[in-house]
Amino acid sequence: MLEIRTISKSFGVTPVLHEVSFEAGRGEIVCLLGPSGCGKTTLLRIIAGLEQADAGQVLFAGRDLIETPVHQRGFGLMFQDFALFPHRNVYDNVAFGLRMAQQSKAVIRDRVAEMLELVGLTGYEARRVHELSGGQQQRVALARSLAPRPALLLLDEPLGSLDRTLREDLMEELRLILKHAPVGSDAPAGITSIYVTHDQQEAFAIADRVVIMNAGRIEQVGPPLAVYRQPANPFVARFLGMHNLLPGQVAAVLPDLLVATALGALRCGRRTARVALGDNVVVLAPPDAASLAPPSAGEAQNLLQGQLLAVSFRGSQVKITLKVAAGAPLVFELPGSAADDLPDPGQPLRLALDPDGLSLLPAE
Amino acid sequence: MRLHKPWRLLYALPLIFLAIFYFYPLLSILSLSLMPQGRLDLSGVQALWTRPYLAQVLWFTFWQAAVSTGLTLLLGLPAAYVYARYDFPAKSLLRALTTIPFVMPTVVVGAAFVTLLGQRGVVNDWLMTAFDLTQPPVNLLYTVWIILLAHAFYNATVVVRIVGGFWANLDPRLGEAAAVLGAPRWRRTWEVTLPLLLPSITAASLLVFLFCFTSFGVILILGGPLFSTLEVEIYRQTVNYFNLSLAAVLSLVQLAITFVVMVVYTRLQERASLPLNLRPQSMTTRRPVSGREWLLVGGVNTVLVVFLLTPLLALAVRSVTLGPGPPTLRYYQALGSSPTQSVFFVPPIEAIRNSLLFALAAVALSLLLGLISAYLLAETGPGGRQSRLARALDPIFLLPLGTSAVTLGFGYIVALDQPPLNLRTSLALIPLAYTLLAMPFVVRSILPVLRGLNPRLRESAAVMGASPAQILREIDLPIIGRAVLVAAVFAFTISLGEFGATLLLYQPRYPTMSVVIYRALSQPGLVNYGQALAMSTLLMGVCLAGLLLIERVRVGDVGEF
Numbered sequence: 001m002l003e004i005r006t007i008s009k010s011f012g013v014t015p016v017l018h019e020v021s022f023e024a025g026r027g028e029i030v031c032l033l034g035p036s037g038c039g040k041t042t043l044l045r046i047i048a049g050l051e052q053a054d055a056g057q058v059l060f061a062g063r064d065l066i067e068t069p070v071h072q073r074g075f076g077l078m079f080q081d082f083a084l085f086p087h088r089n090v091y092d093n094v095a096f097g098l099r100m101a102q103q104s105k106a107v108i109r110d111r112v113a114e115m116l117e118l119v120g121l122t123g124y125e126a127r128r129v130h131e132l133s134g135g136q137q138q139r140v141a142l143a144r145s146l147a148p149r150p151a152l153l154l155l156d157e158p159l160g161s162l163d164r165t166l167r168e169d170l171m172e173e174l175r176l177i178l179k180h181a182p183v184g185s186d187a188p189a190g191i192t193s194i195y196v197t198h199d200q201q202e203a204f205a206i207a208d209r210v211v212i213m214n215a216g217r218i219e220q221v222g223p224p225l226a227v228y229r230q231p232a233n234p235f236v237a238r239f240l241g242m243h244n245l246l247p248g249q250v251a252a253v254l255p256d257l258l259v260a261t262a263l264g265a266l267r268c269g270r271r272t273a274r275v276a277l278g279d280n281v282v283v284l285a286p287p288d289a290a291s292l293a294p295p296s297a298g299e300a301q302n303l304l305q306g307q308l309l310a311v312s313f314r315g316s317q318v319k320i321t322l323k324v325a326a327g328a329p330l331v332f333e334l335p336g337s338a339a340d341d342l343p344d345p346g347q348p349l350r351l352a353l354d355p356d357g358l359s360l361l362p363a364e
Numbered sequence: 365m366r367l368h369k370p371w372r373l374l375y376a377l378p379l380i381f382l383a384i385f386y387f388y389p390l391l392s393i394l395s396l397s398l399m400p401q402g403r404l405d406l407s408g409v410q411a412l413w414t415r416p417y418l419a420q421v422l423w424f425t426f427w428q429a430a431v432s433t434g435l436t437l438l439l440g441l442p443a444a445y446v447y448a449r450y451d452f453p454a455k456s457l458l459r460a461l462t463t464i465p466f467v468m469p470t471v472v473v474g475a476a477f478v479t480l481l482g483q484r485g486v487v488n489d490w491l492m493t494a495f496d497l498t499q500p501p502v503n504l505l506y507t508v509w510i511i512l513l514a515h516a517f518y519n520a521t522v523v524v525r526i527v528g529g530f531w532a533n534l535d536p537r538l539g540e541a542a543a544v545l546g547a548p549r550w551r552r553t554w555e556v557t558l559p560l561l562l563p564s565i566t567a568a569s570l571l572v573f574l575f576c577f578t579s580f581g582v583i584l585i586l587g588g589p590l591f592s593t594l595e596v597e598i599y600r601q602t603v604n605y606f607n608l609s610l611a612a613v614l615s616l617v618q619l620a621i622t623f624v625v626m627v628v629y630t631r632l633q634e635r636a637s638l639p640l641n642l643r644p645q646s647m648t649t650r651r652p653v654s655g656r657e658w659l660l661v662g663g664v665n666t667v668l669v670v671f672l673l674t675p676l677l678a679l680a681v682r683s684v685t686l687g688p689g690p691p692t693l694r695y696y697q698a699l700g701s702s703p704t705q706s707v708f709f710v711p712p713i714e715a716i717r718n719s720l721l722f723a724l725a726a727v728a729l730s731l732l733l734g735l736i737s738a739y740l741l742a743e744t745g746p747g748g749r750q751s752r753l754a755r756a757l758d759p760i761f762l763l764p765l766g767t768s769a770v771t772l773g774f775g776y777i778v779a780l781d782q783p784p785l786n787l788r789t790s791l792a793l794i795p796l797a798y799t800l801l802a803m804p805f806v807v808r809s810i811l812p813v814l815r816g817l818n819p820r821l822r823e824s825a826a827v828m829g830a831s832p833a834q835i836l837r838e839i840d841l842p843i844i845g846r847a848v849l850v851a852a853v854f855a856f857t858i859s860l861g862e863f864g865a866t867l868l869l870y871q872p873r874y875p876t877m878s879v880v881i882y883r884a885l886s887q888p889g890l891v892n893y894g895q896a897l898a899m900s901t902l903l904m905g906v907c908l909a910g911l912l913l914i915e916r917v918r919v920g921d922v923g924e925f
Contacts, residue, residue: 012651050540052653070543077544083537087559096555097545148546 001026001192002047002152007056009042016042018216019056024152024209027190029178031203034213035239040196043213044154047194048077060152071100076150080157082141084129090116090140091125097148115143118177134162135170142174146181146191153178153193159202171205178206200240204228212236234364237284244285244330247363250275258301259283259360262326267301269355280363287319289357290332292341293350304330308349311342318342322349371832378737378761378803384785385796386764389775390619396778397612408613418597422617425593428508429576432515436572437565439516439671440523446664447524448531450657451649458665459524460915465672466521467911468904469861470581471881475900476675477514477586478885479682481505484893486678506588514582517672519572524668526571530564536648563632570629574622578768580864581878585885594618595770595864602774602868612778615771626766630759676904683897687890695894696902710873712895715880716902722791722876723859726798730855731848733799734806737761741807742814765804769864772797776869791874797865802855809851813844846917853917857910861903877903 002024009017017039024030032040045051047058049070058065065073076097084093094115098108116122119139129137138158145153158174159167181191197203203210204224212220212227220232231237234245248261257268259281266283275281293303306322309329313319318339322330332351334342343349397408412418447459465473480486481504488500495501504510538560542552558565580595592600594614601611652658684691699712741758745751750758764772776797781788787796817840825835841848863878870879877899884896 048540048544050543069548070540071546071548073544074546075544077541079537079541081537083535083541085538085541085556096542096547100542100546100551144541144545154544 001028001061002194003057003059004043004047005057005059007043007046007053007058009039009046009051009054016216017046017053020213020216020218021056022211022218022221024192024194026192027179028208029175029193029195029206031195031197031207031210032213033197033200033203033207033210033239034219036198037215038213039216040198040213041156044077044156044194044196047152048075048154049073050077074148074151076145076148076153078141078145078153078155078158080160082137082161084137084140084144086129088129089125090121090127090129090132093129093140094143094147096144101148111147112143115147118146118181119143135166138162138170142177150191153191155193155195157197158195160197160199167199167202171202175206212239214239230359231284231361233361234282234284237361242284242286243328244287244289244332245361246283246285246327248281248283250277250279250281253277256355257360263304263324265301266353266358267355268358268360275360282361282363284359284361285330285332285353286357287331287333289354290351291334291354292338293352302353302355304351304353306330306349306351308343308345308347310345311339313339320349322351374736375740378733378740379757381733381799382760382764385776385800386767386772389772389779390767392779393612393615393619393771393775396609397616400609400612408609409616411610411613412617418614421592421594421597421614424591425577425595428511428515428591428593429573429579432512432519432576432579433569433573435512435516436519436523437569439668440520440568441527441565442660442664443520443524443668444528444531446661447528448534449536449649450652450661452652452661452665458669460911462524462668462672463521463911463915464676464908465517466519467857467907468518468676469857469878469907470579470863471585471878471885472679472861472900472904472907473514473518473675474581474585475881475885475896476679476904477510477517478505479897480675480678481510481513486682505586506590508587508591510586511579511583511591514586515572515576515579517675518582519575520668520672522572522575523568526568527561527564531561532648534560534648566632567629570625570632574625574629574766577625578618578622578770580768580770581882585882595768598770598774599864599868602777608778611774615774618768618771622766622768626763679897679904680901683894683901686894686897695891695898698891698895699898710875712880712884712899715875715877715899718874719860719877722795722798723856725795726802726859727852727855729795729799730802730806731852734803734851734855735810735848737803737807738810738814741811742817744819761807762804764800769797769801769862770868772800773865773868776865789871791871793869794866794876795859797869798855798859798862801862801865802858805854805858806851809854810844810847813847814840817843849917850914853910853914857907860906 004020004022006019006021007017008015008019020039020043022030032043034040042051046053049065049068053066060073085096088096091112094112095108098111103111112125113122116124119142121136121139121143124132124136124140129140132140141158159170162170178193179190195203195206197206207224209222210220210224210227211218212232214235220227220236227236228240231240231242237243237245246259246261246263246266248259248266250257251260251265252258253275257275259266259268261283268283290304304322304324306324309321309323311318311320313336314333316336317333318336319331319333320342322332324330398404398406400408412422443462447455468476478485481502482488483500483503483505485500485502485505488502491497491501492499504513534557538556539552542556543549547555577593578595579593580599583591583593583596584599587596594617598611598614598618601607601614652661683695684693686695699716701711741750741754741761743751743754776793777788780786780793787793821839821843822835825839830838861878862876863882866876866878867882870876875883881896881899881903884892884899887893
């Protein structure tokens with residue numbers, strides 16, 4: 001449906017996007033995920049036609065859009081703080097795109113009613129937009145961008161200006177609306193959407209596929225679960241909140257994959273990357289990959305020796321920080337029941353790492 | 365914030381001043397126009413529609429103000445757009461340049477336009493030499509065109525500042541949202557940008573209208589004897605025909621209309637306050653990209669700078685190149701002497717001394733009264749809101765801003781010429797009028813800073829043992845010092861160039877610079893003309909220096925001007 005081909009863009013001498021390419025299929029929700037300044041919003045604005053790319057193509061339904069001005073692309077765009085027209089009421093905001101498309105009054109009335117029902121704001125037609133709460137404004141903005149039946153919906157941090165609880169409530173609802181939005185008679189329900197966010201939880205909850213960006217380049221593309229299970233590189237791992245990264249060298253490939261790290265040899269059960277003996281790699285140990293080592297365990301593989309720095313009890317989990325011989329302290333989450341068996345902070349502690357929980361990333 | 369009890373007695377000072385030197389003269393005008401013989405008599409008011417000449421004056425005042433406003437918008441709006449949305453080299457310098465006309469005294473603007481477009485003006489000289497003509501081809505002086513041009517010249521900055529300032533903070537994403545929803549450029553302008561800008565455009569238009577409606581010096585100097593606005597007519601009826609009761613009626617009309625415009629203006633400001641999601645300017649401006657955008661930015665700036673600076677440059681250059689021969693300073697030197705054909709009883713250089721003394725007196729008095737007023741208006745009641753007294757008095761301190769100088773001068777003539785306050789022959793009348801005209805500017809320059817002053821600072825100083833006087837010296841003054849300096853410069857330049865009130869109130873033996881320029885311009889003879897240009901150039905230089913000082917000293921964009 002939407003195809004982005006080697007888009008590059010710089011503002012003056014500052015490069016913002018470097019040969020970015022990805023695709024979105026019909027009805028698919030693709031999240032552009034990355035830290036602020038990674039170029040994701042610029043990419044969205046290029047797709048919308050609000051910015052011109054320096055090089056590359058934006059194709060939609062096989063057609064190059066480079067010559068099509070923004071108001072003729074027929075897309076919808078939701079801004080971070082909604083950009084609702086402050087001088088118009090809810091009805092007029094939602095009706096704006098339909099008026100631009102020269103729909104009849106009756107058609108506009110029906111469609112606005114349909115849209116307000118979809119977002120649960122029936123009866124709010126005459127309200128001024130500044131009388132609405134943040135969540136209600138977000139719904140009006142969504143209704144406004146969906147009303148003209150856009151072929152593609154672009155969302156720029158649409159939940160970014162809402163507070164945390166509201167955001168979590170709206171995440172799932174937003175996905176449901178996007179997946180079931182009536183877009184046209186011939187198309188199946190569900191609207192093709194490009195969703196920009198810096199919040200990985202939001203991206204995971206909403207996307208069919210995430211595109212992780214950093215410094216103007218794409219780092220990884222894939223379904224949320226796959227990306228979480230196997231980050232493509234240390235940047236993605238860190239960005240997704242996984243900070244236990246142990247650099248090392250492949251010491252054996254057969255029968256087991258062994259990596260020699262500063263903290264000892266680690267056996268990795270999942271072999272996803274193709275590696276050869278002697279390769280420099282990074283072992284990713286997710287927070288849930290560790291357990292307390294039984295006292296009987298001897299000098300075996302996958303044992304971490306360290307000094308317990310801090311213990312933070314979180315109910316069902318207990319978060320511990322372990323100072324190790326080399327590198328930054330490691331953070332793990334143990335089951336809450338392990339709290340009884342933990343020594344006092346400052347004391348030595350041994351942890352066992354589950355080989356099947358560890359994954360290999362290319363070295364930085 | 366509250367001052368301590370004994371200090372609050374000071375609040376009486378500005379109130380007494382306003383009562384005697386503002387409200388009392390206005391009331392005198394009122395009684396003179398409605399009760400000329402001590403009882404109600406509306407025949408004077410009836411003259412407005414029974415005498416066609418007065419209706420004509422009123423009509424001309426209206427339409428020239430309306431057309432001037434339209435012309436100003438035509439010039440100012442494109443510039444407002446360019447300054448609001450684009451970032452380009454030397455932007456702040458160019459913006460400062462466009463402010464220059466606004467701080468120029470009317471006599472300087474009058475002299476500048478005469479120099480540029482008059483019979484012996486720069487443009488005619490150039491055209492006659494270039495095309496070998498025997499007659500000056502441009503005959504704009506004493507026509508309505510030169511009046512309209514001068515008004516647009518004067519007020520373009522108002523539009524650029526007010527509309528442009530608002531526009532710069534307007535979220536460009538509103539327009540983008542409309543674009544994505546399918547609106548082509550003209551509909552985005554028509555349905556989103558214009559409605560959102562409308563309050564600021566209306567505000568700017570009303571101000572410009574008010575300025576043009578009460579325009580005096582420009583009409584008197586550039587319009588010649590054929591054109592008369594209300595202001596000019598008040599002056600003529602007073603000075604030429606000594607018809608004080610008719611002048612009083614005209615002043616009343618003038619007051620009523622300016623008052624209505626002020627009320628509409630304030631109402632609109634209140635009603636138009638849509639809670640907009642305003643953005644810092646760094647997020648709304650960008651570099652021009654395409655050739656067309658550069659052309660727009662370059663074109664608008666060129667037109668603006670050429671239109672706004674050429675008259676002033678012509679004035680400065682002409683003051684040393686007038687007449688045959690090489691560039692000369694003789695007109696400046698002539699300011700020191702009083703040649704026989706001169707129109708003055710005293711050497712013009714004494715006018716400079718007079719103006720400086722009057723202005724300095726006005727600065728001192730308006731700073732004293734303005735500071736006290738600002739403290740009064742910044743008073744907070746319980747809950748940190750503006751106190752009720754302050755809220756009630758706030759508009760009263762703004763009123764003099766909307767009152768024309770000629771009306772004020774006329775009010776002084778009719779009110780302060782008999783016991784208990786007979787100041788008719790006193791030199792104090794002029795600095796008193798200046799003080800009144802400058803005070804709103806002083807108050808509005810200091811008030812925002814004072815309101816922004818964190819009360820905790822004073823409280824912690826008090827806890828550490830500082831007396832109220834020490835707090836004032838150690839906390840307030842260092843913080844509001846810059847604002848006070850800005851206010852002082854405002855008061856000084858306003859006083860130095862004041863024309864309307866001065867022309868009614870000055871004593872022939874003690875003319876001011878503005879009076880000397882006006883008199884010299886309206887007399888024949890190269891020396892008179894040259895003296896007018898020389899003195900105008902000096903006055904322009906002082907105002908320019910004042911503007912530079914304000915731009916340097918001002919903290920960010922704090923202050924309401």
